[in-house]
Every structure is written in structure tokens, then in C-alpha cells.
Amino acid sequence: MTKHVLVLFHKDYRLLDHPALSEASKQGIVVPLYIDEYSTASRSKTYERMAINTLQATIAQLGGTLLIRSGNPLTIIKNIIHDLHIAAIYTHERYDPSGRHLMKKMEEELSIPVFFLQGRLLTTPGTIMTNQETPYKVFTSFWKKVQQTSILPPQKKPTHMEWFHGDVDKPFKDHGLTYFQPGEQQALKKWRQFLYDNIVDYETYRDFPAIDATSMLSAYVANGEISVRLLWYEAIEVLRIDDIEANDKHTHKKKSIETFLKQLVWREFAYHQLYFFPEIIQQPLQAKFRQFEWLPTDSSLFTQWKEGQTGYPIVDAGMRELKQTGYMHNRVRMITASFLVKHLLIHWREGQDYFEKQLIDHDIANNTMGWQWVAGTGFDASPFFRIFHPVKQAEKFDSDGTYMKKWVPELRDLETTYIAKPWEAPSHILAHAHIQLGIDYPYPIVEHNTARERALLAFDKLKTKKKE
Numbered sequence: 001m002t003k004h005v006l007v008l009f010h011k012d013y014r015l016l017d018h019p020a021l022s023e024a025s026k027q028g029i030v031v032p033l034y035i036d037e038y039s040t041a042s043r044s045k046t047y048e049r050m051a052i053n054t055l056q057a058t059i060a061q062l063g064g065t066l067l068i069r070s071g072n073p074l075t076i077i078k079n080i081i082h083d084l085h086i087a088a089i090y091t092h093e094r095y096d097p098s099g100r101h102l103m104k105k106m107e108e109e110l111s112i113p114v115f116f117l118q119g120r121l122l123t124t125p126g127t128i129m130t131n132q133e134t135p136y137k138v139f140t141s142f143w144k145k146v147q148q149t150s151i152l153p154p155q156k157k158p159t160h161m162e163w164f165h166g167d168v169d170k171p172f173k174d175h176g177l178t179y180f181q182p183g184e185q186q187a188l189k190k191w192r193q194f195l196y197d198n199i200v201d202y203e204t205y206r207d208f209p210a211i212d213a214t215s216m217l218s219a220y221v222a223n224g225e226i227s228v229r230l231l232w233y234e235a236i237e238v239l240r241i242d243d244i245e246a247n248d249k250h251t252h253k254k255k256s257i258e259t260f261l262k263q264l265v266w267r268e269f270a271y272h273q274l275y276f277f278p279e280i281i282q283q284p285l286q287a288k289f290r291q292f293e294w295l296p297t298d299s300s301l302f303t304q305w306k307e308g309q310t311g312y313p314i315v316d317a318g319m320r321e322l323k324q325t326g327y328m329h330n331r332v333r334m335i336t337a338s339f340l341v342k343h344l345l346i347h348w349r350e351g352q353d354y355f356e357k358q359l360i361d362h363d364i365a366n367n368t369m370g371w372q373w374v375a376g377t378g379f380d381a382s383p384f385f386r387i388f389h390p391v392k393q394a395e396k397f398d399s400d401g402t403y404m405k406k407w408v409p410e411l412r413d414l415e416t417t418y419i420a421k422p423w424e425a426p427s428h429i430l431a432h433a434h435i436q437l438g439i440d441y442p443y444p445i446v447e448h449n450t451a452r453e454r455a456l457l458a459f460d461k462l463k464t465k466k467k468e
Contacts, residue, residue, distance in 0.1 A: 003028040004084050004164060008035070008077070008091035009066075010099070011048075012119055012224035013055045014184040017154035019117040024090040025158035031084055032059055032164070033077075036070040037098075043326040044222070044362035047182060049172035051223045054183035056171055064163025068171075074105050081112060084164070088112055092119035095271050096364050097278045122151050122228055122268050125275035135276045137379035142269050143262060154230040179325045180219050180360055187220035195234060203256040209318075209329035210402035215260070218361035219327075221267070228264055235261055270365035273379065281368055282349065284377035292377075292462050295345040304445050305340050306354060308408070311444035313420055314394035315339045317407035324407075326360035331397055337374040338388040343451040345458060348375040384459050387452050394420035410441050 005024045009032060012018060024030050034052050038045065056066040069076045080086060093116045094103060106114050118124045128145050129135065136142040194215045205213035220226045235257050277285060284290060304310055308319035318332035328336070333355075340351045352371040356362050372378030376386075398404055401419030405412040411419060413433040418425035422435065423443055430437065437443055 002162065003087040004031050005029070006031045006033055006077070006080065006084075006086045006089045008033050008089060009052075009055070010035075010091065010094065011222070012092050013048075013051045013182075014187075014225050014227065015058065015157045016184065016188075017119075017156075017227035017230050019119045019155060020090040020092050020115070022155050022158050023115065023117060024088075025161040027088060027090075029162045029164050030064065031067065031080070031086065032064060033067045033069065033080065035073045035076055036068070037073055042357045042362065043360045044356075046175050047177060047180060047219055047326070047360045048223055050174065050177055051182040051225055053171040053174070056169075058184070059163065060168070062161070062163060063165060064161075065166045065168055067166075068169040073102055074109060077106070077110065081110065086112060089114045090117065091115075092117055093124070095120070095125060095275045097281070100278075118152075119227070120224065121271055122146065122232055122264065123149055125272045128268075128272060135272060136269070139266065139269050139380045142272070143265050146265050146268065151229065151232060153233055154227050177360075179327060182219070182223070182225065184225050187217065187226035190220070191215065191217055191226060191231065191234075195238060199235075199238075199256050199260060200253040201256065203252065203259045206259070207331045208397050209332050210398055210400075210406070214330070218363075222361045222363040222366075228267070232261065232264060266369075267363070267366055270363075270369035273369060274365040280372060280378070281364070284375070285372055285379050285381075286377050288462065289375075289377040293458050294347040297346055297350055298344070301344050301445060302340075302346055302350060304442070305336075305344065305346075309442050309445075310339065311423070311442040312339065312390040312394075313401075313404040313408050313411060313422065314390050314398060317398075317404045320407040322355075322358050326358060328359070329403075331393075332403075333370065334374055335388055335390060335393050337371060339390055341371075341375045342384070342387045342455045343390075343446050343448070345455060348372065348377065385456060387455060389448060391420045391448070408441070410435065 005028045007021050007024045007030055012020070015021065021030065034055070036049070052066075052068065056068065059066045067080070077089070089106070089110070089112065091114070094100060103116060123146065128142060128149060130141070136145065194217070198213070199215075201213045202215075205211045217226065217231075221228060221231075239254060239257050273280060273285070305315070306319060306323075308316035308323065310316055314332065315336050318328050318336040321332070322328040337348070337351055340346050341348050348371045352367060355367055355371070359367070369378060373381040376382055376384030394404065398420075401411075401416050404419055411422060411433070414422055414425065414435060415429055415433070418429060422430070422441060423437060435441055
């Protein structure tokens with residue numbers, strides 16, 4: 001009698017380069033399972049459920065049935081082991097604290113073999129270490145080490161697979177995602193179009209939010225709908241071909257691809273930090289910042305930031321884009337985060353929690369490292385005293401105001417000269433644009449120089465405490 005083996009899916013909603021699925025297919029009839037572990041409302045959870053619907057449909061087309069369950073993972077797994085006489089479990093390693101806890105419980109309490117394979121990252125945490133066998137704290141050194149590391153190539157889809165077929169579980173309710181379409185095939189299509197047609201502009205324009213120069217793969221990567229090893233190897237292959245045809249035409253494209261690969265390794269760096277320092281979800285990596293004097297959370301200021309009503313158009317554009325779409329351009333994520341932490345002196349955890357609820361592409365390691373980077377509290381982070389000037393950032397990365405006018409439409413008729421700083425516009429210019437500050441659009445909730453000095457004073461106090 002052919003045995004049944006369970007494949008537990010979690011943030012790996014694909015068939016291509018899925019090591020757990022590949023290994024399980026060699027052992028018996030594959031029983032695919034997804035467990036909806038968390039009931040907390042967030043946009044990333046909505047997206048994940050739509051990704052599961054797509055995976056369920058894909059497996060059904062192949063003759064299988066994806067089991068969908070909600071509740072305590074260990075209890076659910078034990079019940080399925082009993083009901084379907086499961087002989088072994090295959091799944092991918094997890095590096096978040098709750099995932100690692102579940103892995104430990106599975107090893108301790110289940111009566112059958114459990115195989116944890118590496119299918120989420122380029123490398124396994126603990127394999128990229130310094131000469132002193134400690135985790136890297138500087139990204140550049142980590143990046144160099146990754147380049148010297150042998151990364152396993154992506155695996156093909158199993159050619160022969162027997163799927164479990166049973167009663168079909170009801171799919172999740174479709175919430176009608178407007179801006180993102182989940183699914184492995186969508187991810188592959190978007191990736192290859194970017195790689196072969198658009199990546200050449202990535203290095204030059206990736207920081208300009210009004211220009212379509214980024215891959216837009218973040219939600220797919222966060223949910224494992226596309227493998228980072230596949231991204232790495234296919235990008236490397238294009239580099240190899242370009243090197244063979246080396247000429248001036250390919251130089252810029254090569255630099256763009258290398259910059260993109262660095263972004264994959266930034267994600268890797270974030271997961272390695274999360275693995276070794278799981279407390280970073282709640283605590284600063286640099287212990288000295290535990291004494292930093294954050295201001296009590298002012299509900300009105302925090303609300304104005306969340307609603308995109310700060311009076312700084314680049315900040316407001318980003319926060320409104322996030323609220324409407326569940327996405328925000330990466331450069332603007334840094335600007336809006338810096339404004340909350342340094343202009344308003346509101347604790348970075350408040351922003352981290354808000355982004356977790358709002359971002360469709362939320363990734364626990366990326367989100368945590370991103371906020372600690374902006375706050376200056378993490379390893380290899382932007383120093384706290386480096387404070388983004390929201391006007392200068394807007395003038396540099398959205399000079400004609402295209403992005404700001406799109407998401408802050410009340411400013412669409414304002415002259416470009418003043419789009420980043422409407423409070424400096426003469427009254428006749430504002431009147432011509434049908435803007436009355438304080439009514440149609442707010443005055444700045446803080447003045448930049450005053451806020452900057454306040455932040456630097458708080459940082460100086462921290463340095464004084466450290467000496468004491």
C-alpha cells in the first residue's frame with residue numbers, strides 16, 4: 001500500500017523550486033496542507049488567503065486536493081496524521097519566533113518523521129558567519145560572503161506526483177485585490193518581464209516613486225509564490241550572457257542586476273538577524289537605544305501621519321498610497337518612517353505595527369530591519385542623527401510632483417515649484433490652485449528645523465546616559 005506523506009505549506013505557495021514538495025513526491029501520495037494560523041486582520045493576511053485560493057485551484061487542476069484548516073497547527077496536524085495515516089511530514093524551515101516554536105513542538109510531540117528543508121532563503125542561517133563564528137553585523141561584509149558561497153540551484157517541478165484527492169475545502173472569501181494579483185504564474189510572468197525588459201533601468205530609477213522601475217515582486221517573494229533561488233539564478237544567468245557579449249551597451253544593465261541581487265541579500269541579512277536576535281521584533285538591536293526618550297504617543301499626530309495629513313506632501317502621498325493600495329514605494333517607506341521616528345519622535349514599534357497591518361507585502365524580517373534601519377537602532381543602520389528632510393527628498397526623487405499629485409490630488413493644480421512645500425507658495429499661487437491651507441490641505445504639523453533639533457537633543461541625551 002502506497003503511504004501518504006504530508007506537505008505543510010507556509011509562505012511557499014508555489015510548485016517550482018519547492019524542496020519539501022519535491023522530496024515528498026518521491027516518498028508516496030502527497031497530502032498538501034495549509035493552516036490558517038492567525039486570525040488577526042491585516043492586508044497581508046488577505047493577500048495570503050487569495051494566494052492560497054490560487055494554489056488550491058492549481059493543485060486541483062493537477063488532480064489533487066489542498067486541505068485548508070484554521071486553528072492550532074499542532075492539533076490540526078495530529079488529527080490529519082491520525083485520519084489519513086500519514087507516514088512522514090515535509091515542510092520548509094521557518095525563522096520567525098513562532099515558526100521556530102512550532103518546528104520544535106513538531107519534533108517533540110509528533111510520532112512520525114518530520115523533515116525540515118531549506119526553501120525560503122538563499123542560505124541557511126548559521127552558514128554565513130564571520131571568521132570568529134559570529135553573525136555578521138555589517139551588510140557589505142555579509143554581501144561579499146554570500147557572493148563567495150555556493151547557493152543551491154532551484155529545483156524543477158516534480159515530473160511524477162501522486163496527489164491526495166478528497167473533499168474540497170471552501171476557498172477563502174475573495175476580497176477583490178485591485179492592485180495585486182496573487183499566484184505563481186503571475187509572479188513568474190512579472191519577474192521575467194522585469195528581468196528581460198525593464199531591469200536595465202533599475203539602478204537609475206528605482207528610487208523615483210513616479211517611475212515604474214522596480215520589480216513589484218515583494219508580495220510574491222513574501223508569500224513564497226516565487227523562489228528567491230530562482231530569482232538569483234536567472235539573474236546570474238543574464239549576467240553571464242552579458243559578460244560573454246560584454247560591451248558598453250550591457251555595462252549599465254549589469255550594474256542594475258547586481259543592485260537587484262543586493263536587495264535579495266538585504267532580505268537574507270534581515271532573516272539572519274531575526275534568526276540570531278529574535279528579540280528585535282520588540283527591542284532595538286543596539287541595546288543603548290532601550291534608554292532613548294521617545295515621546296508619549298500623541299494620538300492626534302500619529303493619526304495625522306497614518307491618514308496622510310502631515311502637511312508634507314511626500315509623506316502624505318506615501319501614507320495615502322499605503323492606505324489605498326496596501327503598498328508603498330521603498331524610497332517613500334524610508335521617508336515616511338523617518339518622519340514618524342525623528343520628526344514626531346514616536347517609537348518605531350508604532351510604525352512597525354501599523355505597516356504590518358497595512359502592507360500587502362509584509363515580511364516580518366524585512367519590516368523589522370527596515371524600521372530599525374531608519375530609527376538607527378539596528379546593526380549597520382542609518383545613524384539616528386541622519387534625518388531625512390522631507391522637502392529635499394521630494395525635490396530629489398519626485399521633482400515634477402507626479403507622485404505627490406497622484407496621491408494628494410488637492411495639490412494637483414499647484415505649481416511644481418511649490419508642490420513639495422505648499423506653505424511657501426504666495427497667496428495668489430495658492431488661490432489659483434484652489435488651495436486654502438488649513439482647510440483644503442493642512443499646514444505642516446511640525447516645522448522641520450525645530451523637529452530636527454528636538455530629535456538631535458534626544459540623541460545627545462542618550463549619549464550622555466551612556467557615558468554615565
